[in-house]
Amino acid sequence: MISPAIFIFFLFLSSSHAAVLDFCVADFNAPDGPAGYSCKKPAKVTVDDFVFSGLGIAGNTSNIIKAAVTPAFAMQFPGVNGLGISLARLDLAAGGVVPFHTHPGGSEVLLVVQGTICAGFVSSSANTVYLKTLKKGDIMVFPQGLLHFQVNSGGSAALAFASFSSPTPGLQITDFALFANNLPTELIATTTFLDVPQIKKLKGVLGGTG
Numbered sequence: 001m002i003s004p005a006i007f008i009f010f011l012f013l014s015s016s017h018a019a020v021l022d023f024c025v026a027d028f029n030a031p032d033g034p035a036g037y038s039c040k041k042p043a044k045v046t047v048d049d050f051v052f053s054g055l056g057i058a059g060n061t062s063n064i065i066k067a068a069v070t071p072a073f074a075m076q077f078p079g080v081n082g083l084g085i086s087l088a089r090l091d092l093a094a095g096g097v098v099p100f101h102t103h104p105g106g107s108e109v110l111l112v113v114q115g116t117i118c119a120g121f122v123s124s125s126a127n128t129v130y131l132k133t134l135k136k137g138d139i140m141v142f143p144q145g146l147l148h149f150q151v152n153s154g155g156s157a158a159l160a161f162a163s164f165s166s167p168t169p170g171l172q173i174t175d176f177a178l179f180a181n182n183l184p185t186e187l188i189a190t191t192t193f194l195d196v197p198q199i200k201k202l203k204g205v206l207g208g209t210g
């Protein structure tokens with residue numbers, strides 16, 4: 001039997017903890033950090049912070065990869081800040097591809113809603129390839145940080161939605177990291193074993209210099 005005095009003591013102890021926050025809607029006026037954005041004052045939060053209406057509209061796939069990602073990450077959808085989740089829409093025109101990329105901040109689940117998508121990822125130490133052709137209704141998970149890709153392997157437009165285990169999963173496309181900046185060609189050749197003409201060609205296509 002616990003004495004009333006001790007019970008009250010523990011009650012006091014536990015109530016001295018910080019209050020639980022229901023949410024932490026992103027405050028874009030304050031700097032963000034590894035834990036996400038600062039919280040907007042609750043009095044300034046509205047229902048629109050918890051609603052994002054952009055995922056019903058097809059992204060513009062008139063680009064080099066014939067693909068468009070429409071993110072509903074914390075930046076676009078402040079209500080997900082601090083909640084460990086977010087969503088994005090993926091449009092792939094015929095022949096479209098999301099080139100090899102990683103999301104440093106979160107794992108991804110991809111749901112194919114229309115069309116056929118060949119998707120795969122590569123494990124980090126064994127470099128094992130996990131590859132599958134996904135059809136409408138299929139979902140595939142891409143573990144956090146691993147290189148992965150999606151290719152429209154059907155003859156018509158494909159549509160998918162991706163959910164992430166982070167409000168800010170991040171996106172780094174390998175080809176862009178290598179060929180869309182000013183990393184010197186010779187250094188790319190040395191560090192990738194690719195031929196210089198191929199590097200120069202890709203820099204030309206992706207807007208890189210050097």
Ligand SMILES: *[C@@H]1O[C@H](CO)[C@@H](O)[C@H](O)[C@H]1NC(C)=O
Nearest residue numbers: 058059060061062063064068
């Ligand atoms: C799609 O993007 C292309 C290339 O940037 C542009 O020329 C075109 O106007 C855009 N289409 C729409 C519907 O916004």
